[in-house]
Amino acid sequence: MGMTEKQLKSSNKPDKEMPLVQYENVTKKFGDVEVLKGLDLEIKQGEKVALIGPSGSGKTTIIRMLMTLEKPSGGVISLNGEPLWHKKIGDKLVPADEKHLRKLRSDIGMVFQHFNLFPHMTILRNVTEAPIHVLGLSKEEANERAVDMLNKVGLGDKLDAYPEQLSGGQKQRVAIARAVVMHPKVMLFDEVTSALDPELVGEVLQVIRDLAKETDMAMILVTHEMDFARDIADRVVFLHNGQIEEEGHPEDIFETPESERLQGFLSRFLNT
Amino acid sequence: MEAYINILPRLLPGAVITVQVLLASAALAFVVAFVAGLGRVSKYSIVRKITAVYVELFRGTSLLVQLFWIYFALPAFGIQFSPFLAGVVALGLNYGAYASEVVRGAILAVPSGQTEASIALNMSNWQRMRLIILPQAFRIMLPGFGNISIELLKGTSLVSLITLTDLTYKGLIIQNTNLSYTMPVFVMLLVVYFIIALPLIILAKKLEKNASRGVAKA
Amino acid sequence: MTWNWEFAFEIFPEIASAIWLVIGITIGAYIVSLVLGLVLTFARRSSFKPLAYLTYGFIEFVRSTPPLVQLFFVYFALPAIGISLNKYAAGILTLGIHYSTYLSEVYRSGIDSVPKGQWEAARAMNFSKIQTWFRVILPQAIPPVIPMIGNYLLVLFKETPLLMAIGVGEFLQEAQLIGASNFRYLEPITIVGLLFLLLSYPSAVLINKLEQRSKLGFGTRKN
Ligand SMILES: Nc1ncnc2c1ncn2[C@@H]1O[C@H](COP(=O)(O)OP(=O)(O)OP(=O)(O)O)[C@@H](O)[C@H]1O
Ligand SMILES: [Mg+2]
Numbered sequence: 110m111g112m113t114e115k116q117l118k119s120s121n122k123p124d125k126e127m128p129l130v131q132y133e134n135v136t137k138k139f140g141d142v143e144v145l146k147g148l149d150l151e152i153k154q155g156e157k158v159a160l161i162g163p164s165g166s167g168k169t170t171i172i173r174m175l176m177t178l179e180k181p182s183g184g185v186i187s188l189n190g191e192p193l194w195h196k197k198i199g200d201k202l203v204p205a206d207e208k209h210l211r212k213l214r215s216d217i218g219m220v221f222q223h224f225n226l227f228p229h230m231t232i233l234r235n236v237t238e239a240p241i242h243v244l245g246l247s248k249e250e251a252n253e254r255a256v257d258m259l260n261k262v263g264l265g266d267k268l269d270a271y272p273e274q275l276s277g278g279q280k281q282r283v284a285i286a287r288a289v290v291m292h293p294k295v296m297l298f299d300e301v302t303s304a305l306d307p308e309l310v311g312e313v314l315q316v317i318r319d320l321a322k323e324t325d326m327a328m329i330l331v332t333h334e335m336d337f338a339r340d341i342a343d344r345v346v347f348l349h350n351g352q353i354e355e356e357g358h359p360e361d362i363f364e365t366p367e368s369e370r371l372q373g374f375l376s377r378f379l380n381t
Numbered sequence: 382m383e384a385y386i387n388i389l390p391r392l393l394p395g396a397v398i399t400v401q402v403l404l405a406s407a408a409l410a411f412v413v414a415f416v417a418g419l420g421r422v423s424k425y426s427i428v429r430k431i432t433a434v435y436v437e438l439f440r441g442t443s444l445l446v447q448l449f450w451i452y453f454a455l456p457a458f459g460i461q462f463s464p465f466l467a468g469v470v471a472l473g474l475n476y477g478a479y480a481s482e483v484v485r486g487a488i489l490a491v492p493s494g495q496t497e498a499s500i501a502l503n504m505s506n507w508q509r510m511r512l513i514i515l516p517q518a519f520r521i522m523l524p525g526f527g528n529i530s531i532e533l534l535k536g537t538s539l540v541s542l543i544t545l546t547d548l549t550y551k552g553l554i555i556q557n558t559n560l561s562y563t564m565p566v567f568v569m570l571l572v573v574y575f576i577i578a579l580p581l582i583i584l585a586k587k588l589e590k591n592a593s594r595g596v597a598k599a
Numbered sequence: 600m601t602w603n604w605e606f607a608f609e610i611f612p613e614i615a616s617a618i619w620l621v622i623g624i625t626i627g628a629y630i631v632s633l634v635l636g637l638v639l640t641f642a643r644r645s646s647f648k649p650l651a652y653l654t655y656g657f658i659e660f661v662r663s664t665p666p667l668v669q670l671f672f673v674y675f676a677l678p679a680i681g682i683s684l685n686k687y688a689a690g691i692l693t694l695g696i697h698y699s700t701y702l703s704e705v706y707r708s709g710i711d712s713v714p715k716g717q718w719e720a721a722r723a724m725n726f727s728k729i730q731t732w733f734r735v736i737l738p739q740a741i742p743p744v745i746p747m748i749g750n751y752l753l754v755l756f757k758e759t760p761l762l763m764a765i766g767v768g769e770f771l772q773e774a775q776l777i778g779a780s781n782f783r784y785l786e787p788i789t790i791v792g793l794l795f796l797l798l799s800y801p802s803a804v805l806i807n808k809l810e811q812r813s814k815l816g817f818g819t820r821k822n
Pocket of ligand 2: 168169170299300
């Protein structure tokens with residue numbers, strides 16, 4: 110599926126070592142409040158990174174800026190070595206225009222905490238709408254791609270249902286399918302199970318696990334599910350107060366946390 | 382009672398004109414509402430300002446004043462409308478301004494998560510508006526449109542004051558020629574207007590009931 | 600033919616002199632609609648079903664037929680059954696009655712937003728029906744809708760030109776008369792439009808302020 114497209118995309122930038130996503134000294138202020146204080150973070154092609162940290166530490170802000178839903182106040186975010194929020198004209202950087210943003214956005218996909226499915230469309234159309242109108246696929250191609258993906262997430266029998274007829278877990282699986290069929294290079298997950306009833310969390314996490322194994326998409330996962338993070342992530346980043354407090358291999362982070370804050374944070378999860 | 386029955390057929394030609402004015406100005410108001418409503422949420426501040434001025438101008442003055450201005454004052458600039466056209470333009474622009482507020486409110490009422498999901502799927506601004514926001518906003522607008530259509534029907538009676546022979550004007554003619562008909566004429570006028578309004582009332586009530594279907598919850 | 604400043608200045612005082620008449624009619628009609636609106640609201644909720652249905656029918660009928668025709672009815676037709684009103688009274692009454700149906704809607708929405716627990720609490724405290732209404736329900740129902748109520752003052756103000764149809768000499772009729780005798784309509788009618796903007800815009804801003812204030816004051820009223 111879509112191999113040619115993928116090869117095309119990567120043939121532009123053959124450099125395997127260049128990070129896919131790079132945050133350099135990125136700051137973000139909301140009014141006077143600085144919620145990110147000089148973030149440096151790199152994500153390699155295909156890498157799965159879990160972002161953990163207490164509420165308000167800036168996890169959502171980090172991925173929303175990459176999705177271009179929020180503008181950084183300072184620093185540079187790059188994708189494939191190209192600045193996201195700026196455009197190079199000669200060697201000057203000017204604020205990105207819509208065209209530039211759309212070009213780079215095509216490599217990024219996102220799944221939201223509250224699904225944000227389109228309530229006026231069937232499940233199938235939720236998943237085919239963007240491939241048809243944004244990627245320019247024919248209806249047949251888009252349908253094929255969508256049905257394939259919906260089968261994978263176990264919703265092949267719900268094509269003609271509307272979002273309101275689905276459970277939370279089913280909705281979130283549709284939302285994942287909707288993002289994946291766009292074949293992004295990096296997928297962003299913002300606490301995608303925290304709006305779900307506990308018994309529905311497992312099915313969604315399983316879908317993401319499968320996805321992580323089967324594809325070479327990079328993933329940034331904001332999550333409070335520590336077992337899941339440990340299981341799926343190549344690297345775990347612990348944030349505190351808008352800064353990276355500690356990062357490393359999941360084993361190290363969860364077995365031998367160094368900073369006191371991380372220890373404290375983790376102990377709260379172990380106790381429950 | 383006989384008088385009441387006598388009057389009815391003589392009012393009908395006027396009712397036809399009233400319905401024509403209603404339909405034509407509703408169509409104009411509908412178009413204006415979308416153009417101005419989208420203008421109010423444009424990303425260009427100049428567009429927002431111009432449409433805001435238009436809306437405030439028409440909501441800040443009276444429909445009858447606007448009608449008279451278009452019919453009596455515009456000729457000073459060499460633009461002379463027929464009473465029918467003057468009526469349609471005044472009604473369309475006036476109720477279009479009110480309806481544009483409905484459009485704007487409905488667009489803003491679509492939860493921001495829908496916009497964010499469209500951006501995440503890399504839709505263009507116009508695709509987002511056309512495929513995601515407007516279809517949902519449209520359902521929110523409908524009850525408002527229903528109510529405005531009733532206001533519009535009532536507003537059409539003003540065209541009688543610029544000599545268009547609508548329902549009201551017909552009634553006035555009948556009353557003038559036979560003063561003993563005064564009571565029956567005005568009663569029948571009200572009844573006929575109400576009959577024309579009835580489908581609109583029922584529609585508006587229905588739309589109000591179904592307004593929240595197929596719209597994302599915040 | 601273009602705008603003539605001299606002419607405009609000459610006729611402005613003549614048109615503007617109708618201002619007290621316009622304000623008087625507006626306030627008169629407003630009072631009628633405020634009071635009658637409340638009466639309709641109660642009648643609509645009456646446990647005596649025929650009265651409730653009749654009121655409902657009255658509201659729907661008056662709301663969906665043109666005020667202009669209602670004005671003719673009141674001024675020309677009512678004398679046939681012995682009710683003769685002068686043109687000012689007819690104008691005030693017609694506008695007042697027409698908009699009382701809108702105000703009853705506003706009152707109703709305010710009343711509906713009072714939590715059910717308030718009724719139950721009033722009953723638990725053994726308040727009489729009148730006490731419940733005037734001590735418990737209305738004091739909570741009215742403040743949140745004050746901006747909407749205020750807005751109808753503006754709406755009524757903008758409806759006054761209608762009364763030219765029965766010869767009440769408000770702004771528009773003055774302008775129309777001047778226009779007809781000078782064969783120049785541009786300046787007089789434009790002046791009327793400007794007068795409306797001039798008078799209604801500041802009031803709109805004021806009502807907006809009121810709205811902000813009422814949001815602050817009563818925003819925490821939910822149980
Ligand atoms: N649009 C906004 N306006 C103002 N402040 C904001 C906005 N968005 C986020 N913040 C603030 O920025 C800080 C970081 O928010 P963010 O949502 O990134 O945290 P988070 O780590 O995702 O927290 P949570 O686990 O609760 O989702 C918080 O203090 C939040 O209140
Ligand atoms: Mg968050």
